[in-house]
Amino acid sequence: MPKSVYLAGPEVFLPNAREILDLKIELTRAAGLVPVSPGDLEFPPTNSKWELGLAISAIDEKLMHSADAIIANLTPFRGIAADTGTCFELGFMCAQGKPAFAYTNVKADHGARTRDHFNGEWYADAAGKPRGPDHILIEDLGFIDNLMLHGGVVNRGGAVVVGDAPAGQELTDMTAFKRVLALAVEMLG
């Protein structure tokens, strides 16, 4: 039976969310895997946006429990780091011992992006570790984001693909997604 993959990422917020989600769904299906995508299930009627939020959370967790693996889009979202919901979902799948894959459409790694965030104003402390002007440590391990995310994927034998999308297409470009999808197919069979 073909394996199913939960497609995590900030695409749900895009103005053309349905189009981009459908594109990822079609690519996944064409690759021989079963796509599981946020928005696949209808939300029950709720009385407030608070209840709606809780309902969506519960449904997405149910979808994740049903999926065999995850492909997480860790492209920076509104800042220098990945979408926090996607990070939660990657951890959620890793805890279940399921194969995990990740990609980013931004070439600069976490350390480089953080140094940019401080306009290059960083220094090496007595131990040689980089810190920002606020003296807070800059994790600089060559990872695409915090080590729990990149490490969680690699330690499970999954792949992390680093893309380099054209400016303005960081949240819609499919090049890196296609590459990580091919690697997921190879591993999941």
Place this chain on the structure above:
Amino acid sequence: MPKSVYLAGPEVFLPNAREILDLKIELTRAAGLVPVSPGDLEFPPTNSKWELGLAISAIDEKLMHSADAIIANLTPFRGIAADTGTCFELGFMCAQGKPAFAYTNVKADHGARTRDHFNGEWYADAAGKPRGPDHILIEDLGFIDNLMLHGGVVNRGGAVVVGDAPAGQELTDMTAFKRVLALAVEMLG
């Protein structure tokens, strides 16, 4: 037997990380719970920063598997959203069905912080939903961060505490942590 709680948060990056981690550890112990804190286990010798990152990831996952519950510090870190490693860890514990608690030291919720991020330049779309100048949806549900995080905690019966730390003390103030710790004690017994 007293329950153990994994203390997730960006404190590990602070210049006085050891001091702040120890403070949270002492407060947790004084409250009658067993603190489980990143950095509790020694890292094995590694040959590169890459290997070190993977080793820390594996150790923190082991610590999370050992803990009965989590208290996640979701205070915004280097931007408008929570530390991505902490988000991964909250998802990791939620997937195991363990009780989850969260707090933030910043009063403004996710929607308000995102509107501030765009300097107040947002608009309501045809469906009445707020969007930034980039037309990307602003999740505005009254939650402290993405709905998967806030929803994951609330849907498990956990508590989310919103603090209001003085400027400059957002990453060190213990007021909200003490409040959420008291609620965790109540629930975990």
